[in-house]
Amino acid sequence: MTIVPSGDAAPATTPVGQGGVGPLLRAWREQRRVSQLELALQAGSSARHISFIETGRSRPSEEMVLRLAEHLDVPVRERNALLLAAGYAPRYPHTPLDDPALAALREGMERLIQGYEPYPALVVDATYNVVAANRGITMLLDGIPEALLTQPLNAMRLTLHPEGLAPRIRNFREWRGHLLIQMERQIALQRSAPLRELYEEVAAYPVPESATGAEPAEPVPYFALPMQIEHAGRTLSFISSISTFNTPLDVTVAELAVETLLPADPATVKYLQSLLP
Structure with a gap:
């Protein structure tokens, strides 16, 4: 998937009050x-x-x-x-992702996530809008209603919406709790009004009937909480890893994150390698 601008307005900054x-x-x-x-x-x-x-x-x-x-x-x-x-000019530019100045960054991220195939990987901005994704992600989104796939795609909406990936996630209650806690921590760190609005939206989504009253998937000796998701009659298990840029000097770059989904068991590895050679 080609890297595209999210299309959303940039997250609001802390208001500059009269107190300086x-x-x-x-x-x-x-x-x-x-x-x-x-x-x-x-x-x-x-x-x-x-x-x-x-x-x-x-x-x-x-x-x-x-x-x-x-x-x-x-x-x-x-x-x-x-x-x-404080009365000074801003130090850090906010360059649009499609600006020629960020061409090397875009190309580098494309190579990174494509090189991760057949395993899923994507790039999101500060409010989880998807700006790039590889074929592994496209495979997981197969069958999602078109209404949820309009631009800009939003990773949290796709995952937690009752018509999105939510009904397919076997340990949905655990995974939902993990994602909401992750967003709460980011809100505390960034004080972003758009991120809080997104949190309030996705936290209010009803839990799919398939997850209501269901017990979590049977415990497996994973080294981190996996996302266990159904695909084509199989249960795939992934561990999520998120990477950001060190010492960013541009607002856009500072707010990008690369998420990779590492297969958590041999069966997932074998299936993905056969599906996306």
């Missing part, structure tokens, strides 16, 4: 549960200076804003919001 950068930095610090003294030691400053920045008595330099954001693990998109609130 201080309240925003304080909110990130409190969310990360770091004291002023701890942050000061990490950033090579003093607790007094951090206090003055947070209360607006001192205007931090551009370098200090970025240093504090780094130690507070503020997402790249939100670092731009902090810079704007």
Whole structure:
């Protein structure tokens, strides 16, 4: 599947209030549960200076804003919001994925997920819109209603919707719980309004009747929670792995994630190798 822009609006950043950068930095610090003294030691400053920045008595330099954001693990998109609130220009560009400047990135991701075949792999953005997928993913989506396959595809909707993959997932309750917890953690880290809207939508989906009251699949000595999914009368088992880019300098790149589904048993390996040689 060719890499395509998701088509959705970019996730909203933290609103820039009239109080300047201080309240925003304080909110990130409190969310990360770091004291002023701890942050000061990490950033090579003093607790007094951090206090003055947070209360607006001192205007931090551009370098200090970025240093504090780094130690507070503020997402790249939100670092731009902090810079704007402090009166500086955004540092990190937000390049559309189809821009020629990202051609090497697109080609690299295409080669990566195609090279993973016959096993499933896909690339998603910050709100789980699918921007690329290989034939392994296409195979799993066989038979999904067209209404769920319109652009932009959304991995969470496809997985949790009662007309999507949900009825096919044998351990659906376990897998659903895992995905919702994953989204909750991301919301806490990123404070993304669009991601929270998506979470509220998919969390409200009814559980398919096939999963109502059903016991989880019989325990197997897997090394991680597998997704056990029915396909063509077989039960396939996959372990999910998610990769992101180190030290991204672009908002778009920072919000991309590559998810690969590793076969969790020999039967799944054999079936996929026979299906997608």
